[in-house]
Amino acid sequence: MTARHTLDRPALAPLWRAVHDRLSSGRPVATITLDGLGEDTREALADLLGLDRLPGTRTTLNLDRLDRALRESLDTDVRTVVQTIRGPLGNRTATREQANADRSALWQWLMTHPMVTAQPALADWTATVKANGLIGGSAATTRTVLTQALTVLAALPADGQPLPDFAANILGSAHALDDNTRLSGLVLRALAALHDTTPPASAAQRRALWAQAGIADDALSSTVLTAGLRPGGDGPVAACLRAYSTAGHATHLTLAQLRNPGELGWRNRTVHVFENPSIIALALRRFGAQCPPLVCTSGWPNSAVTLLLRQLAAAGAPLRYHGDFDGEGIRIAAHVIAATGAEPWRMSTTDYQGALPSHGDNPPVGRVTEAPWDPDLATALHQHEAAVHEEHTAATLMNALAHHVHTVAGQGSNDA
Incomplete structure (x- = not known):
């Protein structure tokens, strides 16, 4: 194999290897230390540098001296020589x-x-x-x-x-x-x-x-609890929803029905979304056939819940979400908001503090994470160490819904 440079010799290989490694550090280099040198390498170094005696088996070379020796003997510099022999320098x-x-x-x-x-x-x-x-x-x-x-x-x-x-x-x-x-x-x-x-x-x-997470759910057993939905379409699901709402009943929609509902004709009336089924039951008891559009996640939303909420949002219906004031409830709320575009409703720090019971044993809040919609809410939960479940705020929620129903009736809006 033809040498790439006149100094590319086995005896000098330890020198070029060490010089290439040090110059590739990306830092200033003044000296190079060589160790374990054999006699042939020591002789080659003495010849290259013009020394009057052999260096030791361990020796430290001044890089400037090596550079001068190369310029005087070959009219080149150490960087050019080492890159020709060992390849481009790095910068560690x-x-x-x-x-x-x-x-x-x-x-x-x-x-x-x-x-x-x-x-x-x-x-x-x-x-x-x-x-x-x-x-x-x-x-x-x-x-x-x-x-x-x-x-x-x-x-x-x-x-x-x-x-x-x-x-x-x-x-x-x-x-x-x-x-x-x-x-x-x-x-x-x-x-x-x-x-x-x-x-x-x-x-x-x-x-x-x-x-x-909605993977491989049974399309019949995955359901969503609803009340007060009155879509305007002619499909079978729309007709059933109108019939149940007119009768003041709740109904469960299956994932299969939501996947293939026929014409729905969702309208853009506000839909209130709650975490707990008991809130839907209380709303139906109070409002009956006048119940506003409601959807229940029943805790963490399954595939049917998420699909329905996304369909409603895509049709222009504003979604307002309320859930438990505890660690799990805050995580569910954040998840629903992120997955469907819902807005938090009566889920602020002020709402939480106003709902705290004045006495008695309060349920624990569990692991609390930040509420993206209210940076003070997690701090308040930690401070009070008391959960407020949705059922505890039911009277306030029903009054707020009553005001909403009255306002919508006065505006003559259609149901969702």
Whole structure:
């Protein structure tokens, strides 16, 4: 093999290797230390530098002296020689600084992502992701995988699709969320954080958590409780809803009905959304056939709930959400708001403080995360350490609904 340079000789290989490594540090270099030198290398160094005696097996060379020797003998410099023999010089300092900047930018992007800021319960998840470090040691790879995970979370809860179908629709690959993949694990840990449960450790637990997120729900058993909905369409679902509302009854819509309802003709009247079925029962008792449009999430919304709320929002109906004042209730509210575009209704710090019981044993608030719509609410919950369940505010809610019904009647608006 032809040498690339007249000084590209085995005896000088330790020298060029050490010089290339030090100059690639990206820092100023004044000396080079060589250790464990054989006699042939020591002789070659003495010849190259014009020394009157051999250097020791461990020796420190002045880089300026080496540079002068090369200029005098070959009219070249040390950088040119070492790059010809060993290849381009690197800059480890700049590479390290860029890697640190990329890593900082990645975590800042994650912490401020709309999905994370909209649902502060994900803060623990993001902290765990950051603590686990970069995937494959790469900020770019990590961002790609996290982008996929956040895309999945934004699309949940699903409308009861099987997991492969959901993955194909959202990510373009039916196997993207297969069991035990890195991406699947990230999403499931995020869902566990949202639901305040431990990450699933078995296949059965993973299936159960996916089901809570609307994956592979039974289209007949996934239902949503409603009252007072009066769509104007001629389809069978619209006709049934009008009939039940006229009779002052609630009804459950199945996911299957919402997927294939016929003509609905949703109208754009405000729809109040509650967390607990007891509020729907109280509203029907008070308003009967005059009950305003109501939807119940029954805790965490399933596929049918989310699909109905999204249909209503798409038709222009304003959604107003109310739920429990405790840790779980705040997380559910944040989830509904992020998933459907609903607005919080009577869910402020002032509402909470006004509803606090003056005496008695108060139920615990549980794990509290930030409320995106009111930065003081989490602080108030921590301060009082008392939950206020939706049923406790029922009288206030019914009076507010009565005022709303009266206002709408005076305006002559149609029901949703």
